[in-house]
Amino acid sequence: MNEIAEDKLRFKPKARIIRTIGDQLISGPEAAVIELVKNAYDADANFVEIKFTPPLQSGDGRISITDDGHGMSLDDIRLKWMEPATASKVKERRSPSKTRKMMGSKGIGRFAAAKLGAKMALTSTVAAEDGHVAVLIPELDWSIFSDDVYLSDIAIDYLVQNVEDSTGTTIEVIELHESWTKDRLSKLYSELRRLLSPFAASHEKVDDFSVYLDLSDCNEGNAGFDPADIFEDSSDQADDSTYVGHGRRVHPFPLLSTCDYELDGTLAPNGAFEGTFTIHRAGRGAEKISIPSAGIKQGESAGTVEVQLYMFDREADALKSNMKAAGMGDLSATEARRLLDSISGVAIYREGFRVRPYGDPENDWLALDTRRVQDPSLRIGHNQIAGYLKIEGEQASNLFERSSREGFEDNAAFQNLAKLIKRLLAEIVEPKRFDFREKAGISRPRSSSFDELKELSELKRVRKLVALLEPKQREQAERIIDKESQRLSLRVDAMRERQRVLEAQSSLGAILAEVLHEGSPEATFVQKSADRMNVMLKTFLTGDDGGKSKAREFFSTRIPQIKASGDKLANLFRALRPLAGGKRRQPALFYPIKTIKDALALFENHQVDVTVETAAKGMEFLGHSEDLATAMVNIVGNAIHWLETTDVVAPCIHITLSRSEEGGHVFIEDNGPGVRKEFMERIFEVGFTLKDGGTGLGLNIAREALARSGGKLRFHPEHETGALFEIIFPAGPEI
Numbered sequence: 001m002n003e004i005a006e007d008k009l010r011f012k013p014k015a016r017i018i019r020t021i022g023d024q025l026i027s028g029p030e031a032a033v034i035e036l037v038k039n040a041y042d043a044d045a046n047f048v049e050i051k052f053t054p055p056l057q058s059g060d061g062r063i064s065i066t067d068d069g070h071g072m073s074l075d076d077i078r079l080k081w082m083e084p085a086t087a088s089k090v091k092e093r094r095s096p097s098k099t100r101k102m103m104g105s106k107g108i109g110r111f112a113a114a115k116l117g118a119k120m121a122l123t124s125t126v127a128a129e130d131g132h133v134a135v136l137i138p139e140l141d142w143s144i145f146s147d148d149v150y151l152s153d154i155a156i157d158y159l160v161q162n163v164e165d166s167t168g169t170t171i172e173v174i175e176l177h178e179s180w181t182k183d184r185l186s187k188l189y190s191e192l193r194r195l196l197s198p199f200a201a202s203h204e205k206v207d208d209f210s211v212y213l214d215l216s217d218c219n220e221g222n223a224g225f226d227p228a229d230i231f232e233d234s235s236d237q238a239d240d241s242t243y244v245g246h247g248r249r250v251h252p253f254p255l256l257s258t259c260d261y262e263l264d265g266t267l268a269p270n271g272a273f274e275g276t277f278t279i280h281r282a283g284r285g286a287e288k289i290s291i292p293s294a295g296i297k298q299g300e301s302a303g304t305v306e307v308q309l310y311m312f313d314r315e316a317d318a319l320k321s322n323m324k325a326a327g328m329g330d331l332s333a334t335e336a337r338r339l340l341d342s343i344s345g346v347a348i349y350r351e352g353f354r355v356r357p358y359g360d361p362e363n364d365w366l367a368l369d370t371r372r373v374q375d376p377s378l379r380i381g382h383n384q385i386a387g388y389l390k391i392e393g394e395q396a397s398n399l400f401e402r403s404s405r406e407g408f409e410d411n412a413a414f415q416n417l418a419k420l421i422k423r424l425l426a427e428i429v430e431p432k433r434f435d436f437r438e439k440a441g442i443s444r445p446r447s448s449s450f451d452e453l454k455e456l457s458e459l460k461r462v463r464k465l466v467a468l469l470e471p472k473q474r475e476q477a478e479r480i481i482d483k484e485s486q487r488l489s490l491r492v493d494a495m496r497e498r499q500r501v502l503e504a505q506s507s508l509g510a511i512l513a514e515v516l517h518e519g520s521p522e523a524t525f526v527q528k529s530a531d532r533m534n535v536m537l538k539t540f541l542t543g544d545d546g547g548k549s550k551a552r553e554f555f556s557t558r559i560p561q562i563k564a565s566g567d568k569l570a571n572l573f574r575a576l577r578p579l580a581g582g583k584r585r586q587p588a589l590f591y592p593i594k595t596i597k598d599a600l601a602l603f604e605n606h607q608v609d610v611t612v613e614t615a616a617k618g619m620e621f622l623g624h625s626e627d628l629a630t631a632m633v634n635i636v637g638n639a640i641h642w643l644e645t646t647d648v649v650a651p652c653i654h655i656t657l658s659r660s661e662e663g664g665h666v667f668i669e670d671n672g673p674g675v676r677k678e679f680m681e682r683i684f685e686v687g688f689t690l691k692d693g694g695t696g697l698g699l700n701i702a703r704e705a706l707a708r709s710g711g712k713l714r715f716h717p718e719h720e721t722g723a724l725f726e727i728i729f730p731a732g733p734e735i
Contacts, residue, residue: 015145015154021084021111027406029178030188031356032112034195036065036171038103038353041209043069043169044095047243050192051214054222056180063116063176066245068168070096071126074135074160082156084111098208101351101393114142117173124169134163182225189213189230189250194347195354196252209352212247253343258325259310259386260318261433263424265289267305270647271296271420275307277428279436281318289428292673293647294420300412303397306390307421311380311429312340313442337383346387346421350399357407359388365407366418368425371692378434378688380425389421419692423645426692431679434688522565529562587709589732590625592657592664599632608643609650610636614657620732621664623709628729631702631713632668635725638698639670641691642723646673663711664731671722680717 026032033050040048045067053062072081094101113120122137136159144154178184192211215227231248243249258280265275271294276286312319316333323336346366347359357363364370364382372379391397398413408414436442467474533555540551593614600610621628636653643651648671656667675683682688684699703713711729 013151015147015149015151017151018084018111018145019114019142021114025403026112026115029116029180029184030191031406032115033063033065033188034191034356035112037192037195037211040065040067040069040169041100041353042095042102043067043071044098044100045069045168046208047210047212049212049214049243049245049247051217051245051247052180052185052223053217056176056218056223058177058179059118059175061174061176061180063173063180064170065173066168066170068166071167071169072124072135073126073128073133074158076126077122077124077135077137077158103351103353113171113173114145115177117177118142118175120174121172122169125163125165125167127167130162132163132165132167133160134165135160182229185215185225185230190342191356192250193253194359196250196352210243211250212243212245213250214245214247216246253386258322260313260322261311261429263289263307263309263311263429265307267302267307267420267424268293269296269298269301269303270294271301271416271423272647273307273420273424277432279432281313282436282440291423291427294416294423294645295647296416296420299398300416301397302399302413302417302420303392305392305397305417305420307387307424308389309346309385309387309421309424309429311433312384312386313437314340314384315442340386341383343386344383346385346389348389348391350391350393350397355401355408366422371422375689378430380430380433387421389417391417422692427690431682431688431690435678435682522569525565526562526569529558533558585624587623587730588625589620589622592619592621592628592666592729595621595625595628596632596655596657596666599629600636602633603636603640606640606644607651608640609652610655611652612655612657616657616659616664619657619659619664621709622730622732623711627705627709627711628666628727630705631711631727632666634698634702635668635713635727639668639672639723642672643670648672659731659734662728664729666727666729668725668727669719669722674719674721674723675715675717677717680715683715684713 026035037048037050048065048067051064051066053064055061119142120137120140122140123134125132125134137156138159140156145151180188192213196211213230215223215230218225218227220226227248260279260281262278262280263275264278264286265273267273273289273291275289277289278284278286312322314337316336319336319340320330320333323339324330341361344361345359345363348355358365361383366382368380368382368385372381391399394400398411399417400409400411401407402409536551536554539547540555543551593612596612600612603610639653643653651671653668653670656665656669658665658667679688679690684703699713706713706727706729709729711727714726714728716724716726
C-alpha cells in the first residue's frame, strides 16, 4: 500500500497578477492618477505635483508624480510597497505625523503606475539618523510581469544612497499606455477638482494638502493644445510656500452660493435632520428646518452626514444671472446650462476627498431623473443639483469602498443614505420650491378642474353678447349655443367619468403592494395545507387507528386555519372591488362601519395599532360604499406611511364615527409627524406630495371619490398632535 505524503497546498501566484491588479481593478488612467494622489496624502505630504512631459502619445511621453511626504525607507518598500494588498494601512488608520485618516486601505494604489505606462522609476527619500537616505528603483518594466513566471521569481534592482534632498517620493511613468489629449487632460483636471472637498476651506484640515497639475512643457506644437485652454479658472501656486514648481494649483469647484435654493445641515445616524433652507431667488433669509428620526438601526446607519445641496432653476435668465454672480462671466443660456451640467450631481466626500463616481455628471446614483419623470414640475432633476455630502470613516458610517475604488458596497447603510437624501428633497426642497415657483408665477399653470370646465361649457359670456343681437339673429344664435353647450357638457361628463376610472386605477396601483404583502402568505398557506391534507386524507382512509387519530387531529386544527386565511383573502378582494371602476349604481344605504373595516383589512400586518369606535351605532350612509372605501384606503395608507417612516413611539390610528345635522362623520386621527404649516393648504392639490416616489394623487382621489357621493373631506390644521382628517358623508334616516 502506497504511503500518502502529508503536505499543505499553497498558492503560487504568477507574476501577471500584478498587471491584473493595475489593469483590471483600476478603471482608467484618470483613476490611476487619483490613486497616486491619495498615496501622497497618506504619506503626510504638503503637496503633490502631477507633471506631463510631451509627446503625450501612446508608447511615448512621461508622467511624473512628486510629493514632499515622509517617503519610504528600504524596509518600507520591501515589506509594504512590494507586497500587493498589504494590510499596513488597514492596521494603521492614521498617518504618522499629521494623523490624517488613511485614504488607502486596499493595498492596490501603488500599482496604478502599471495602468499608466509600460515602465516606471521610483525615488523615495526618508529622514535618517545621519541625514537623508534615498532609495532608487531605476527602472521597473511592467512587461516582465506578463511573462509566464512566478511572482516570487521577479527581482527588482535598486540603489540606496545618502542625499541632501528633503523627504518625498517621485514616481516617473514612461512609454504611456494611452494618449493624453486635450480632452483627456481636461477630464483629469475636472476629476482632480472634484476629488478635493469643497468643505475643505471651512470644515476640513485638508487645506494643508495641495494638488498641482504641471503642463508647463506642453504647447500646441509638441502636445497639440495650449495649457491655458485646460485651466479655465484663475488659480495659481502663490498660496503655498512649500511648492516651488511650475504647476497650477487645483482648487475644488466653488460652492455655488448664488444658486436658487440651498439646503445646509446635518443628518444624524438615526435619520433626523437639522439645518436650514434658503430660497435665494426670493431674496429670503435662511429658514430653520427639522425632520424627525427615520428610525434607522445602528448597524444600517450611514452615520453622521453633513449635507449641502445647491439647486437651480434652468430658465435662461435665472441661470445666466446665477453664473455671472458666481464669477463665471457673461454666458449664453446654452453655455450656462452646459456649465451646470458639468458640475451637477450629488458628490460624496470622505476625509476631504471625493469618493468616485458619486458626483460625476453622468452618475445619477439617486435616480433623480427617473423620479422626475413622474412629476417634472415638482421633482428636482439630476442636472438641477450640485450637492455635497461629507461622511465619516468606514467603521462609523458602514459605507465600505469596493476594491475597485468605484463606489461603495450596496449594503443597507448605502441604501439608507440614498433614501434619506431623497427624503430631504421630497419633504423640504421640492415642495418649498414648488410653492415658491407657483406663487411667483414661474410654474406652468395647472389645467382647470372639471367644475370649471363644466361652467365654461355653459358659454355664459357668449350668451351675454348674444343678448345684444337683434331678436331674429338672437334666436338663431341661441339655438346654436344651446346645441354646442349641451355637446360640450356631455364631453366634460365623459372626461370626468374617464378621470374617475383613472383615479381608481391609480389607487389600485398604490395598494397593489399591500395586497401582495397581505395576501401572498395566506395564499401560500392554503396551497401548502391542501397538499398536506391530501396526504392526511389517505392516512385517514387507509391507515391504522393511530394514523386516523393523527389525521383527525390535523383536520380539526387545520380547517379553521384555512377558513381564517380564506376570510382574509375575501376581505382583501372585497376592499379591491370598489376600486375596479365599472358602471355606477344608484346611491344606496350601507353600513359605514363594515366598509371601513373591510378597507382596514388591507393594512392588518403593519405594526400600527388601528382602533375603530362609533358614537352612532346602526348609522347608515347614503351613497356609494366604494367611494368611502376609496377614501379610507388612501387616507389610512397615507397615515401608515408616515408612521412607519418616522420614529414614532407606539404608532396608532384612531377612527371615530358620529352623526350630526350635517350628516355622518368619520374622523381619522394619527399620532405621526403631522403636516407642516406651510404645506397645509397644498395637501389636496393634484401632484403635490411630500413622499419620495409619491404621485400626489392620494388625498385628491379621496376627496373626489367622496364628492361623487355628495361627501366632503376636511383637514383640521388646528389639531396639535399628528394629523386629523374628517369625512362628512350623507347619512340615512335615524332609526
